[in-house]
Amino acid sequence: MANDSDFGLSSGVVTNDMAAAIRVVKELKTGAVNVNQVPGFRMESSPFGGVKDSGLGIKGGRHRGKEVHVYHQDFFPAVVNERDTQYLPLTPGPLTTTRTVRESMMQEYSTWDVDYNGIVQSIRTRLVELATSDAANPDTHTAVLMPGSGTFTVESVVGSVIPSDGKLLVLNNGAYGARITTIARMLKVDTVGLGQAEIEPTDLGQVEQMLADDPAITHVAMVHCETTTGMLNPVEAVGEIVRRLGRVFILDAMSSFGGIPMSMELTGAHYLISSANKCIQGVPGFGFVVADRAMLEATEGWSRSHSLDLFDQWREMETNGGKWRFTSPTHVVSAFARALDELKDEGGIEARHTRYVANQKTMVKGMRALGFRTCSGTICSRRSSRHFTIPTTGV
Template structure:
């Protein structure tokens, strides 16, 4: 079997062999061992969020991260409710799109993708729009890698007695989050991000008291958050076919997260990956899209170099041929590409990527100060 490429993406990510191996079993979805696995996963997710069962509940949902976001948005806002979405990137816009599709009354406050939303603007929206019942924000806006100040926003949302939804898809498991301290009512993340499982399900951690108050609000049968939780509570089973192999892999991924020292340990490795990447990229001559103080250590957007010979497709393919997968940009007002520093990768993988970048630039005849450039041929007309 040929060696897999290393994924410098925001997910699916490179996973450990042991996580992949955990899937080499067939367990029935009503098997007591499987039911125990699901129970323990739900408990361990709450632990990761710094909260206890009874105060909060973990609801697992089949599908990708968007399915769990849509499950929360479609299930917890009353028919006469209104959602305020804080937008500074594509994933914030996706929540607006979900609300619009579901015909949920929604107000978006949109900010530049390279800026942190000022609290006073959010406060004005909360003061003026009295009908707002829920506020949603993205923690790590994977569009750029920017980390939004979820704690400060949470305090504000709490002061205005609104319910608070945080999409922590690309940060949960690697950036410390305490749901209770952050006044978070619903947090959403997925299996194949920083917990380093494989794709197939996502989850919401919900404040029990508010979740119980949502009966009758669901606008979907399969994505009904409260019904899914009731199903899991009643007999430990999913209502509809669960991704059994993915859950086995996830259980192993949680064990490996513990072995690494939990969220703090994982944060340390990811931060070291990020620092090695940024140092190396700057030395080559690349520039980050965000100011360093706004940038998290999950994923970084880099601007295309000014050299007219640069094109992303050739750059991507050059790296891909060498065994490294990077990600296209998503920023709306600048040409960028993205490099993730999460998943089962280390600083040594980052150094190998940097070498591959230098060689690829050389192959493309891109002149950057730190690239190993051959002399470009000089053509003279006589």
Template sequence: MRNYLLLTPGPLSTSPSVREAMLQDWCTWDKDYNEGIVSVIRQELLRITGLDNSYTSVLLQGSGTYSVEAVLGSAVKPEDKLLIVSNGAYGKRMGDIARYHGLNYAIISLKETLQVTADVVLKALVEHPDTTHLAMVHCETTTGIINPIEEVAKAIEGHELTFIVDAMSSFGGIPIDIDGLNIDFLISSANKCIQGVPGFGFIIAKRTKIESCKGTSRSLSLDIYDQWNEMEKGHGKWRFTSPTHVVRAFFQALKELNDEGGIAARHQRYRENHSILVEGMERLGFKALLPADVQSPIITSFLYPEKDFDFPAFYEALKQRGFVIYPGKISEAPTFRIGNIGDVFPEDFERLVDQVAAIRGNKTR
């Protein structure tokens, strides 16, 4: 049973079978759990993206931010220089992490409606020629903007940079050629496009890069080398208590991703969700914040339709009709956001538009 559909960028609506997978208890020391579930997940994360044994994966307890912090704190050595190029709250958060850890870093902050392009990155590298590590967000859910990591990856060829990509909201829902783009560390979370539940994040990394993290971390719990090394030696064993129910739900979610047809098929569904949403909302007088050419299919920001628009009342009215959305997160304009990801389908967005029309006193067709 669902109390409402979560139209958010995670946590998101999950399938009944993913939720049902959490009804069984698992022992963290048991071979069936470590080898039959955790190790399979680690391999499957590589398989669904076409990666070979030159890459590896590691799971880490906590929200996605824990994994971002773990990568920055483990991969950036005292003699290194981290460059963060940000166009939203999650790029800014990487700057906060770097500051807390006392890293040598610089952050370039763009307007939230501007993409992190190759030109922006190259200009930043001229200003910071001692850069060794470049970090950016792929899909910035502050607005829903998609940053062209393909363009950036090509532009930084030959710069000998460690490329760190926060793909929290995009991995599993947008095809990413990790090897082709020469990404060294890619970070995501269980409760995003794979459509699991919150509780752990994961890192896909070049094996040589994660091996080079040994002894660097400033944190015991967030040491990705030690976590990875334990999982390698222990055939899926976590260093500390793992979120067993969440891991089992993710195992089921990966199966359902494959049953759907993989990342490309899921991407197509999300695109269709987004298209129906935007077309319907525009008929009702709402305007998307971003132009279509920079908009991701993950989450969509809409401008308030009038100055006195009462978002809390609108939110509550939609919630009573079975839909939960997000408030806005940018400073330059009043907005709200609607997520297109999760166990939600085009017909759900058709129903959503109908309910918005009822609230607004309009007809959809």
């Protein structure tokens, strides 16, 4: 059955047989065929705006009240491929993955397999290398993987690295900063916030003033790329203030790590949090923390949760060669290892950032041509179209 596409365009049939395509077009016009029953055909939502005007599509009439087009497979080899994705999730994550990343999940592992734990250890090492400028020294930083979504990992950090007498300052200019506040208060962490409007950058003067005025504040948390708006917050400047005033800096780099060049040293972060299904381009299922080793080692017994105890998870991986405390998402871990390989093959984070910037510029140019404007001066390619607004006085 033909369905409306997510892009608001018509649906279509993809085939590699042009003669058959023409035949089906004729039958569609008479209502004599259900395309789902035609061998070699399948219904697809088409992301190609204006394709019928370009001559690449053959208009085919209507099927069950929906307009249908037939496309020859050779016209779209990069997208229309039996072994590749037909649906493009234009969201911050889950995001579009490569066929090879998905195929890597075909290998079965037990969570206690030595080979599998070796993959985990390799991932941990590579994450530290990506996140630090002094990757040759494993004594300064370490990495730990946590099951669940990125938010699970944020909660594991907030609930594990702040002592019972600690106090958290959350810098909040979006939904994910607000979520950190919610998590902290649910965990009964003493929490204060510095709120800004969603498209306003963090007020550095206020950050410094709040830390100077309240010596009880022990930790500061903020989001790097605020996913709701694409706002890139000034993490280097905030990190410099936090370190200079002797506090611990927790950085939610969920939608930036792997896609924007950064390091623990430059950001000043003591804990950097991200997820498998964001800029590394893996699939959902676990998050990870790159941490200052000495800081993490000092947190034993602090966790407010058993399953989300960051220190205990790290100690298990550290002492048992990559073993998780509980059942781990083996297929997701395999996919992430492959995604790290592909990041390296692309040329690393710098090269991926260059591609993302080019994508962002292309998207903004196209949306502006359609009459939209950006809602802030800082927008990245991981923002969806719902963050555009229709202009009232021009673009």
